[in-house]
Amino acid sequence: xxxxxxxxxxxxxxxxxxxxxxxxxxxxxxxxxxxxxxxxxxxxxxxxxxxxxxxxxxxxxxxxxxxxxxxxxxxxxxxxxxxxxxxxxxxxxxxxxxxxxxxxxxxxxxxxxxxxxxxxxxxxxxxxxxxxxxxxxxxxxxxxxxxxxxxxxxxxxxxxxxxxxxxxxxxxxxxxxxxxxxxxxxxxxxxxxxxxxxxxxxxxxxxxxxxxxxxxxxxxxxxxxxxxxxxxxxxxxxxxxxxxxxxxxxxxxxxxxxxxxxxxxxxxxxxxxxxxxxxxxxxxxxxxxxxxxxxxxxxxxxxxxxxxxxxxxxxxxxxxxxxxxxxxxxxxx
Numbered sequence: 001x002x003x004x005x006x007x008x009x010x011x012x013x014x015x016x017x018x019x020x021x022x023x024x025x026x027x028x029x030x031x032x033x034x035x036x037x038x039x040x041x042x043x044x045x046x047x048x049x050x051x052x053x054x055x056x057x058x059x060x061x062x063x064x065x066x067x068x069x070x071x072x073x074x075x076x077x078x079x080x081x082x083x084x085x086x087x088x089x090x091x092x093x094x095x096x097x098x099x100x101x102x103x104x105x106x107x108x109x110x111x112x113x114x115x116x117x118x119x120x121x122x123x124x125x126x127x128x129x130x131x132x133x134x135x136x137x138x139x140x141x142x143x144x145x146x147x148x149x150x151x152x153x154x155x156x157x158x159x160x161x162x163x164x165x166x167x168x169x170x171x172x173x174x175x176x177x178x179x180x181x182x183x184x185x186x187x188x189x190x191x192x193x194x195x196x197x198x199x200x201x202x203x204x205x206x207x208x209x210x211x212x213x214x215x216x217x218x219x220x221x222x223x224x225x226x227x228x229x230x231x232x233x234x235x236x237x238x239x240x241x242x243x244x245x246x247x248x249x250x251x252x253x254x255x256x257x258x259x260x261x262x263x264x265x266x267x268x269x270x271x272x273x274x275x276x277x278x279x280x281x282x283x284x285x286x287x288x289x290x291x292x293x294x295x296x297x298x299x300x301x302x303x304x305x306x307x308x309x310x311x312x313x314x315x316x317x318x319x320x321x322x323x324x325x326x327x328x329x330x331x332x333x
Contacts, residue, residue: 026273033064035091039078040160041071041195045126045216045298049262050094052294053123053285060281071194074163074332075099076107083112087267089274093117096126096214097165097260098317105325106163106332114318120264120275121282122305122313124295127215127259128169129244130231133206141231141250144210145177145186152187158199158208162192162332165260166212168321169233171328173212176254203227214260215241216298233258240299261317262300263310279307 038050047069054065070078078093079100085091093100101114130141136155138144148155159166167190174186191208193199196217202208204226215238218229229244235256237246247255264282266275283304285291292302305313324330 026271029089029274029277030061030063032090033066034061034089035068035085036065037078037082037091037093038067038069039071039075039093039095040069040164041197042069044160044196045214045300046094046096046262047195048216048298049124049295049300052291052298053282056285056288056291057281060284061277069195071161073107074103074161074167074192076103076110076163076332079103079112079117080110082265083116083267085267087118087270089266089270089278091267092120092278093265095263095265098314098321099164100265101314101318102321102325103163103332105322106330108331114314116268118266118268118270118275119307119310119314120266120278121307122261122263122303122310123282123286124262124300124302125259126262126300127238128166128212128233129215129218129229130173130233130247131203131211131213131218131227131229133203133209134226134228135206136209136228139228139230140245141173141247141252144230145181145184148186148188149184153189155188155209156191156207157188158191158193158202158211160192160196160199160213161194163330165258166214167192167330168324169212169255169258171324171330172258173252173255175324175327176252180251200227216300231255238299261303261305261310261313263305263314275307 036050036054038047040046050067054067058065070081082091082093100117103110104113132138138147157170159170177184177186196213199211203211231247231250232238232244233247233255286302286304295302
C-alpha cells in the first residue's frame with residue numbers, strides 16, 4: 001500500500017472513532033449557545049450577576065449565554081443538572097459559594113461531591129446581612145435574641161433555600177447563641193424559599209420576620225420600604241450603609257466574613273482546553289470597567305480567582321461548613 005493510501009486509511013479510522021471530532025470540538029469551541037445554570041429563582045443577586053457578566057462574556061466567547069434558572073432543594077436541582085450534563089462546555093453553572101461541594105451531606109441520596117465539578121474561576125464576592133421586617137421591634141442581634149427569648153414562636157426566620165449559604169449562616173447564628181447564652185435554644189422556625197426574590201417578598205409582606213440575605217438584593221428594599229437591616233456579615237461597616245453595624249460590634253464576630261464567592265463551574269471531565277478558554281474569557285470580562293461597575297452597584301465586589309485558586313478556596317469552604325452541617329443535623333428533603 002502506498003504511503004498516501006496509508007495516511008488516508010489512518011485518517012478515516014480516526015474520523016470514524018471520533019478522535020479528530022474531539023480535537024475539532026475543543027479547538028473550535030464554542031460553536032453554539034452555552035447554557036448558564038443559575039440554581040436560584042430569577043431576580044435574586046446571583047441571577048443579576050449572571051446577566052451582568054453573561055452579557056460581556058458572550059463577546060469574548062462569540063456565542064450567546066442562555067440563563068436558565070433551576071431553583072430547588074438548596075441548589076441541589078441545579079447542581080444535579082450540571083453534574084449529569086455532558087462535559088462539553090455547553091452547560092456551565094454559576095454558584096454562590098461552595099454549596100454544590102457539600103450537598104451530598106445535606107441531601108439524602110445526592111450522588112455528587114466536589115470532585116464531580118470542575119472549577120473555572122471566581123468573579124465576585126457577596127456580603128450577607130441580617131434583616132427584619134420593619135414592624136419587628138429590634139435593631140440589633142442582641143435585641144433579636146432577647147425578643148425571641150421573651151416571645152417564643154412569634155417570629156419566623158427565612159433563608160434563600162434549604163442547605164444554601166444563608167441557611168448555613170442561620171444555623172451558625174443559632175449555634176453561637178447557644179454557646180454565648182448558656183445553652184439557649186432560639187425558638188425561631190426556619191422557612192426556606194427558592195431564591196432571594198421570593199424570600200424578599202415574604203419578608204416585606206411580614207409572612208416571615210427575620211432573614212439572612214445578600215446585601216446586593218436589599219439595596220432597593222432596605223429602611224423605609226418594609227425591611228430593616230440590623231447587622232452586616234463583614235469585619236467593617238459598608239460606607240453605603242454606615243448605620244448598619246458589623247456582627248463583631250454586636251458580639252458575634254464569628255459571623256463576619258462568611259460570605260459567598262461567586263464562581264463558575266463545569267462538569268468534571270470537561271476537557272482542559274475548554275475550561276482554559278472559559279477561564280480566559282472570564283478573566284477578560286472581569287477586566288472590563290463597565291462590568292466591574294455594574295457589579296459594584298449591586299455590592300458584588302469584583303474579584304478574580306483562577307481555576308486553581310478557586311479549587312483551593314472551595315476545598316477550604318467545604319471543610320468549614322461541614323462542621324455546621326453535622327452539628328445541626330441538617331437534612332434537605
